Amino acid sequence: MFKLVSKIVLFSMLIILLFGCQYDADSDVNFQIEIPSKISPNIPLVIKTNFQYENVEIMLDGDEISPSSFMNVEETGEQGEGAINSNGIYLKNLHDGVYKINIRFFDRKDRIITEFATNITFDLTPPKPSYFHQELSAGDLNLEYKVDEEDFSMVCLYYNDTKLASSNSFQDSFSIKLEKDSGIKSYILQFKDDVENTYNHTIEINTDVDKPPVINSDIVKVNLFSEIDTNISDDWDDNFFVLIDDGNGVKYPSDLLLSQTTDATMIVFDSYKNKTEKFVTFNVDKQIPTSPEITTRLISEDLDYISWRYDPNYRNYIIERYDEIFGWKKVFEEKNTFLKNPNYDIIFVRKVTKNGTYGLPSDPIITLSEAFVPYASGTISKIDKDRKSV
Known part of the structure; x- marks a missing residue:
């Protein structure tokens, strides 16, 4: 008989403890609720509270939504009074824009604990470069970009799955040394915003292709020592062999010092014998400058x-x-x-x-x-x- 009474008492105490742990809707609690002001399909709606709850009901612009998945996020405080608990809910199938969000919190008996309302921005548009330029010059692949979006956070340069470089500047450049005749090389510039939306810009370079040099100048400067000042670009070279055709035969640049030629065809070869020509104007020095007059020696x-x-x-x-x-x-x-x-x-x-x-x-x-x-x-x-x- 004593054992039966003891069991009844223990069972009653357990029930009291269990029901005593349930939330009292009439209790005076200082509710603290935090959510981010901006989310995306890649960033969950993280709800931080200082109280325990069983379920939530979320409404965007008056329409109830069903979370596509639920995840627990690392808690920022210990369990107990005043602790901030975190739960994350991924929201999908939404359009870009600002939504009015209402959140209801329920206890285990499906009673409303409290409600919370504010505005939240849903962003699914990745940042894209407003300017991008790539150039293969003397074996260096030079990449330059500019991003105008204010929520841009980072760009990463990848070769296959290897990250080569990164930058958080809105305008920057990268340079990669390439080996000639090594096949097709593929790189990705991945642009990312502050809520993990990403845009991949793919770059492919065929290193087996060798193009002729390009003469970028219309006016070529020649000093008294036959040194040429001009802008010539090439994919694999930075040393060139230059000849001049003035209509009376092919000559060396030094021959310009002895002639009155001002317009002629400039012929340029790279080290792989690729050739290019362009009709240009020559500005040639004919005499050496005199000595400057010093005011104090x-x-x-x-x-x-x-x-x-x-x-x-x-x-x-x-x-x-x-x-x-x-x-x-x-x-x-x-x-x-x-x-x-x-x-x-x-x-x-x-x-x-x-x-x-x-x-x-x-x-x-x-x-x-x-x-x-x-x-x-x-x-x-x-x-x-x-x-x-x-």
Whole structure:
């Protein structure tokens, strides 16, 4: 009899405990509910609450929806009072746009615990580049993009399943070194927004194809040393053999210095003997620029700037210093006729033509310590007088 009473008491206590754990609809609870402001087919509607519930009813713009799947998301707090519990619901078969969302929370007895209403954006449109350019130049595959969508988050470059690079900039570029005659190479640029919508841009390059070079310039500059300044692009080369056909035969570029030719056909070969031609205009230097006139040849270490006289025929100047290994070496290139004192022992200035011909060097600009400047200046002045009297 005692055992029977004990069992009845235990059973009664279990029932009291079970029903005591049920939610009391009349209790005063500070409900906390959080949902994201934007979701997509790839990002679930994560509902975070500080209370337990059994089921939810979701309505978008007044229509009840059935979640396509249900998933548990990692909880952000421990179970108990004040904890935030998370559940995720994937919503699909929706259009892009803003929806008014109503959520009802139910307990185990299908009683309404509370309701929640707000606006939510559903986004299923991936970001696409507004500008994309690809170029194979001298064996380098150069990719450049620009994205205008504000919700763009990242772009990744893949070769097969291997991620080669990534960027979160709205405008950027990638460069890939390719091996010639290695077959067809396929790459993917994957653009992603802030809710995991993705757009794949596929790039295929046949490395077995070798195209002729392209002459991009209409005007070709030739300096006094027969060096050509022109824009030539090629898929696998950056070294070219150039000839000129002026109608009287095929010549080397150096022959332009001895002729009056201004228009002729430019012939370009790459190292694989691919050939291209274009009729262009030649701008040829015929004489070397004169020496710049230096305003001060002897300067002290504490002088702020050095300068030379302006020549309207030249816009560029180079400054050279002496290097024990390389000899005279260019250290600066200026468009101005002055330079902040670099405090080198000795420098020269040269004029530079638009075609790249370096002119004769100026008188040397010598930097001495302050103690020697008066004596050295007198010596240079005396040398000038002696030179003029000769």
